[in-house]
Amino acid sequence: MKELIAYILQFGNLNQQQIDLILSKSTALNLQKHEYFSEAGRTPKQVGFVVEGVLRGCYYNNKGEEITRCFISENSLVVDYLNFEAGTSSSEYLQACTNCTLLVFSKQHWEELSKIIVEWDPIKNKMVQLCMYQKSRKGPVISQDATSRYLEFMENYPSLINRIPLVYIASYLGVTQQSLSRIRNNIR
Template identity: 80%
Template sequence: MNQLTEYILQFGNLNPQQIELITSKATEIELRKDAYFSEAGYIPKQVGFVVEGVMRGCYYNNKGEEITRCFISENSLVVDYINFDLNASSSEYLQACTDCKLIVFSKQAWEELSQTIVGWDAIKNKMVQLCMYQKSRKGPVISQDATTRYLEFIENYPALTNRIPLTYIASYLGVTQQSLSRIRKNIR
């Protein structure tokens, strides 16, 4: 829980009792590689904080191809927040790329914090803004050639290249796995 506490305190000040209340509302879970944290067609039911591992946001395009939209690693929130907040069905999946350890809050626990802790909404809003920025940023620019997209991926996610399956990286870059293998071979 220390990682979560340190993360939250970046966004505002809380006293020890408030921190204790927050951690008492949280549960630690483990997700095995390839398990889903939330799924398309269902209402997201929880907010997660990644303690260990890598998650990804993905969806299926109109051709049925799986597209990886973002990667979420340690010390980050993981949630489809708009649909979580609206109680609406998601159109994307949040999936574990590796075995993951998460700290999660149910919708009820998350809302109770807003009702109980003065200033929680300001802290929560900053955390959610960062989460949404991280999910939307750094997408590859398809007009760039594949090698440039891969080099930018390495620059933006230096710690991930050897931690997650190449199929996910290829999907994120919009190339086949064979193309990605060729690009990686040419760069070495």
């Protein structure tokens, strides 16, 4: 819980009573590897904060291929916020790449914080902007060769290389798992 509070306090000041209220509105959620935090075709119902683990945002293209769009790791919000706010169905999945521990807020509790804590909306807006920026970060440029894309991935996500399955990294890079294995062997 201290991680969540440290994260929130980056974006504004709150007193102990407000902090205690925020914590009282959150609940712990454990996701096993491969479980979904939210699914395409369903309305997102909660906002999560990743305490431990890695999730990925993914979707299926028009050929039915699974595409990994982003990775979300510790000390980050995880939510399909536009659909969460609008109460509409998501077009992507948020899936655990590893076993994950999150603190989650239901839609009701998330909205209650805005009604009770005057300073909450500016803080929430900054957190959501960062979350949306992290999720929208463009994947590797496909015009780059695969080795360059992998080296860029290693630079951008050094802590993820040995934590998540290669199949997800390959999907993110737009290469096959076999190609990724060859690239990794050539780099060593």
